[in-house]
Amino acid sequence: MVNYPHQVSRKVTGTSIRSKKEVNFANRGMSFETAINDSNNYYLAHGKAVIHKKPTPVQIVKVDYPKRSRAKIVEAYFRHASTTDYSGVYKGYYIDFEAKETRQKTAMPMKNFHAHQIEHMAQVLQQRGISFVLLHFSTLKETYLLPAQPLIDFYQIDKGSKSMPIDYIRQYGFEIKMGGYPSLPYLDVVEEKLLGGDNFEQ
Amino acid sequence: MVNYPHQVSRKVTGTSIRSKKEVNFANRGMSFETAINDSNNYYLAHGKAVIHKKPTPVQIVKVDYPKRSRAKIVEAYFRHASTTDYSGVYKGYYIDFEAKETRQKTAMPMKNFHAHQIEHMAQVLQQRGISFVLLHFSTLKETYLLPAQPLIDFYQIDKGSKSMPIDYIRQYGFEIKMGGYPSLPYLDVVEEKLLGGDNFEQ
Numbered sequence: 339m340v341n342y343p344h345q346v347s348r349k350v351t352g353t354s355i356r357s358k359k360e361v362n363f364a365n366r367g368m369s370f371e372t373a374i375n376d377s378n379n380y381y382l383a384h385g386k387a388v389i390h391k392k393p394t395p396v397q398i399v400k401v402d403y404p405k406r407s408r409a410k411i412v413e414a415y416f417r418h419a420s421t422t423d424y425s426g427v428y429k430g431y432y433i434d435f436e437a438k439e440t441r442q443k444t445a446m447p448m449k450n451f452h453a454h455q456i457e458h459m460a461q462v463l464q465q466r467g468i469s470f471v472l473l474h475f476s477t478l479k480e481t482y483l484l485p486a487q488p489l490i491d492f493y494q495i496d497k498g499s500k501s502m503p504i505d506y507i508r509q510y511g512f513e514i515k516m517g518g519y520p521s522l523p524y525l526d527v528v529e530e531k532l533l534g535g536d537n538f539e540q
Numbered sequence: 541m542v543n544y545p546h547q548v549s550r551k552v553t554g555t556s557i558r559s560k561k562e563v564n565f566a567n568r569g570m571s572f573e574t575a576i577n578d579s580n581n582y583y584l585a586h587g588k589a590v591i592h593k594k595p596t597p598v599q600i601v602k603v604d605y606p607k608r609s610r611a612k613i614v615e616a617y618f619r620h621a622s623t624t625d626y627s628g629v630y631k632g633y634y635i636d637f638e639a640k641e642t643r644q645k646t647a648m649p650m651k652n653f654h655a656h657q658i659e660h661m662a663q664v665l666q667q668r669g670i671s672f673v674l675l676h677f678s679t680l681k682e683t684y685l686l687p688a689q690p691l692i693d694f695y696q697i698d699k700g701s702k703s704m705p706i707d708y709i710r711q712y713g714f715e716i717k718m719g720g721y722p723s724l725p726y727l728d729v730v731e732e733k734l735l736g737g738d739n740f741e742q
Contacts, residue, residue, distance in 0.1 A: 382663065385663075385666060387667060388660070388663045388664055388666075388667050388669070390622070390623050392594050392595060393594060393595040393596065393597040393598065393619075394595065394598070394600070395595040396595065396596065396598050396600070396613065396616070398596070398598070408617060408618075409617070409618055410615065410616075410617060411598065411613065411615070411616035411617065411618070412614060412615065413612065413613070413614065414598070414612075414613035414616055415610060415611070415612060415613065416610075416611055416613070417595075420592070421592050425627060425628075426627075426634070426667075427634035427636070427664055427667040427668070427669035428667060429667060429668060430633070430634065430667065430668035430669065431632070431634070432628070432629035432632065432633070432634040432635075432669075433634075434629070458590070461584065461587075461590045462590055462629055464587060464590075465589060465590050465628075465629040465630060465631060465632065466629070466631060466632035467590070467629035467632065
């Protein structure tokens with residue numbers, strides 16, 4: 339039984355590589371993750387926000403220090419992330435989010451979310467941070483920003499065993515409109531719906 | 541002739557150093573990094589803040605996927621961090637900091653700081669985040685919180701080639717008093733000096 343993080347397994351399957359070609363921002367040759375990183379680079383370059391992807395958590399077991407050459411890690415293992423993948427600051431607000439994608443058309447599998455990530459999001463909300471997930475449906479070519487609270491609510495009912503219907507995501511989340519710059523302008527949604535609207539309940 | 545403000549000079553009297561020896565986090569068998577992580581765990585457990593150390597950035601080159609066992613990274617290299625080591629949220633404020641220690645008694649070597657980390661701190665300040673460094677002088681058993689702005693100022697004059705005198709750190713930074721819980725109560729300084737006082741210029 340091979341046991342590695344979901345994010346890695348996605349990268350090494352042939353199907354996910356195919357699906358990447360189909361998606362909207364992939365028309366620019368971008369995967370979902372690349373589109374997020376591209377958008378964060380755009381926000382950073384334009385002084386709009388400072389948001390970075392955290393490094394992949396790795397448990398380092400053995401390192402070689404060869405002469406005349408840099409240190410080489412020769413044994414290490416992937417660890418589950420204890421937090422979300424992305425965090426940073428936007429106009430003084432703490433921003434914290436996770437990104438997940440699926441080829442399914444009607445639901446997002448909840449196995450994509452780990453209990454400690456859900457707990458982390460609840461902790462962030464308690465500290466008045468802004469927390470959400472970016473959910474990409476690659477076959478539908480639709481991407482949603484779902485605030486953390488409805489995700490936590492659903493997870494608590496469901497205990498992470500089922501799938502979150504896209505209708506639920508459409509009801510409590512916000513579609514991210516694409517076509518301009520950056521590739522995935524999720525901060526527009528944060529600004530309009532979470533900060534400007536009445537949906538930011540903290 | 542050492543010349544620093546009265547309030548700082550009080551902190552370095554012999555009595556305070558003696559009392560620190562009894563309560564220094566090193567006497568609890570903790571390294572500087574362990575003391576920071578311990579404090580972050582304390583803050584998290586008490587609902588005071590959500591601040592984590594970011595994973596070590598690693599460039600993964602080769603991964604083996606053995607049958608019946610988890611994925612094993614067999615070739616990887618350390619990368620320079622493009623941001624700071626610690627970030628999170630405290631009462632809605634974005635917190636971002638780096639920690640450095642030295643055995644020197646009179647200065648902190650500036651080679652400890654990379655240009656892109658300094659740039660990152662400036663970007664965080666521009667977004668109204670709270671950024672600083674925790675500087676530990678292990679021989680002196682003194683730890684200071686130095687806000688990012690005076691660090692950036694010094695770095696720009698110095699271009700990272702020299703050392704930052706401890707007098708400069710004492711003038712523009714704040715000593716972190718130890719002896720209680722958590723091991724390194726740096727958020728007390730953030731609360732009193734950066735948020736509550738008139739030193740938070742953003």
